[in-house]
Amino acid sequence: MSSTDFQNARVALGARLRELREETGLTGKGLAERLGWQRSKVSRLETGKQTASEADLDAWAVAVGAPGQAGDLKSRLRGLESQQRSWRRQLAAGHRPVQDRYVVEYQRTATMRGYEATVVPGLFQTPDYARHLLLQNAVLMRSPRDTDEAVAGRMRRQGVLYEAGKLFRVLIWEGALHALICPQDVMRGQLDRLVGLIGMSTVELGIVPFGSRLPMTPKHGFWIFDEERVIVETINTELAYDSAEDLALYARVWDGLHGVAAYGPQAHRLIARARAQLQTS
Template sequence: MSTDFQNARVALGARLRELRVEAGLNGKEFAARIGWQRSKVSRLENGKQTATEADTDAWAAAAGFLEQASDLRARLRGLESQQRSWRRQLAAGHRPVQDRYVVEYQQTRAVRGYEATVIPGLFQTPDYARYLIDANITLMQSPRDTEAAVAARIRRQEVLYEAGKLFRVLLWEGALYAFVCPRDVMVGQLDRLVGLIGMSTVELGVVPLGAPLPLTPKHGFWIFDEERVIVETINTELCYDSVDDVALYGRVWDGLDTAAVYGPRAHRLIARARRAIAPA
């Protein structure tokens, strides 16, 4: 079973548990109401068993949230791997995708990432995330669940404070100047980046404009535990887990890293962008 599939299944289980709790029932009571063995309720909630559409429909009805049946069905359709259409993933809105990311980052110890045009979700402020998610909702014509999606995205950031994890992230300097939000929101976002420098779990590098590069930076990508790579395109999320693909993206990251600056030098580049956006 692929890691992505299991992460999505765990996220679905967490949502099922939320609905049961909101209904005010414990596991035994819910099992009795829905007519199942208690063990099945437990397996579904803990991501140990793949639900069917009949299961999710029955769950929504038993919890008294029939309006959630379509959301649960859409989450089921998102249990894919390797190549996942954003349109299909976002059929129930952005929150289910963000919930899956929360699980994925919780289960990962080391990440190497690169972004060329946007501040990574792992480092975003709520206001910055809100503008990005709103814009993507409009683009994809998906359900407008902005606030729930923002909350889930920010919850993902709890992993930054867990001992033993390491997030090595490279950011193209041009992303510091990309106005995807109002100036005051961008200023707050840049201040957030500065605050990450020096954290024990974060190594933030900035690839300067004009720096000699061993290769051209093409698109963002994320390497999880040196086992799989996630690449996001406009319409698709791609997952690669072959040894050759992981090694290839690792070499690309290493090449970009040779051009990146860290610590005080990265701080100066961020401060320069801040001054350009909001002159004193």
């Protein structure tokens, strides 16, 4: 995490502290007196100029009459070091180290809920489809092209699909079935792979159809690991959230999309329709 990323996250934590104080009607001076602190400490914490300790956050939550917020505040504190990870720095040594980290993370995860709008998720990709995506990303990020090793790592990650007790509930917008980021024969193989996943005991694959009335318009894909943390990938950054508020927000988004998604035979038909269009184009 860069110094800028760290400071931005610290400012965000300070803003949340200030919000909790203002909800009580307390002034900064009044809160400081209640806590037995210098007024300057309250100011530094609220403006992100000082990093709070867990003891500070516990005391703050009690002082503003919201002890139940202590857990959320401490999650935000822990996130100062882990919330944002630049892809440029992560990919400095190539894609293989990132894939290896994902293998470990997925092995530790029992249940996962995810949504992707523009691409078939890595957990479901064929080697050929993955190779094209990783090559494109290496060109974009100007990172080392260790593509074969990265593809092998991504395939190792998929071993979790065959482990008893795992459950991967994945939603894909129908547009991802038509996004041609690879040759047509590769895309046909990828769509066949998706069909083969339908009915697996560890997979619940839903397709959000074109034309469905969306309860919201999510701007990006996301993954919820064991209802404990959310991972979001942007073009330049990987974001990790574990606060109760963020988890609840992404859970609501996933639930809304799940409500309009097609499963089983209906999902199969949507995939078959995308494949048929490839055959005739």
